[in-house]
Amino acid sequence: MNKSIEFWFDFGSNYSYLNALRIEALAARHGAQVLWRPFLLGPIFKAFGWDTSPFLLQKEKGEYMWRDMARQCRKYGLPWKPPCVFPCSSLLAARVALAAGEAPWLPEYCRRIFLLNFAEDRDLDEPNVAAVLSQLAVPPNVLLEIAKSEAVKLALRERTAQARERRIFGAPTFFAGSEMFWGNDRLEDALQEIA
């Protein structure tokens, strides 16, 4: 039996961070494989007429989110350092993830990128992304060159277009079979759906 859960996320999404670090252990308990699906939230928000994160557009919600994140990280035992720049530019990190395809190092790459942003308050710029690749013993220069290719740019655009087609409106979003679940708070429900 091949059970899987699709995990759609943007590296700049703070609530996706909460999942990225928890999902593999939880999925394993349900005997489910995690399909990591990085995409870009920016174009999704633009389609709603927003030029940035709703946490910036809606000030009260934004203030609350930072408070909520600190509590959630404490609850889950995750490190947390609010990033000075929010949302960060996640484009390069996402292209590298697309360039990785289904490489076995992709999940660990994703976790480390999320930690950079939300536990260390560091930019997802080229030196930092390259450093993560090096830690994983993946040749940074090779991967960065692929990440910058037309093919990968197109693949990321295609991935994001798929997100819109599947009615994704935020991140994280999970698919368990044909059922869609939105938000960190629904990860357990999504896994229950598979079981």
Place this chain on the structure above:
Amino acid sequence: MNKSIEFWFDFGSNYSYLNALRIEALAARHGAQVLWRPFLLGPIFKAFGWDTSPFLLQKEKGEYMWRDMARQCRKYGLPWKPPCVFPCSSLLAARVALAAGEAPWLPEYCRRIFLLNFAEDRDLDEPNVAAVLSQLAVPPNVLLEIAKSEAVKLALRERTAQARERRIFGAPTFFAGSEMFWGNDRLEDALQEIA
């Protein structure tokens, strides 16, 4: 020791419905008293520049919400019938709740009003609100007259102004001491905070 949780809600808010029917039993387990705080979301949304519910403004999110509500109600064992009119007009029901003050029948009144809207798909109009009052052996005519008084109209406006001052941006919202929690998914965390 006097432990309490404030439960801020709008009768038209579907996610508030999920709490209204669960909160007393959960709070009792934590030895906490529930302070029912009806207010109006409409003026809060207007202050954000929205003329209706975000579930109508953001189509994809709205579609998802109906699916999510059906699943959540199944999870909690709550009755569920999607209302034909959404969001309903919750003004009269809210004024009656304000007129009730801290009357012992207020929690049961709130639950029955929520059930009318989300389990029976019935309007919160005067005959239906009066019928709920009758079921609770509260004289409908007396209560409705108070509900329509200038004093109660002002009290509801004041309550909603307080919501804005306290940076409430949606419903349900809970206060456990000075900590604010937003959304049905945070009820357990809010109660944990009190404990």
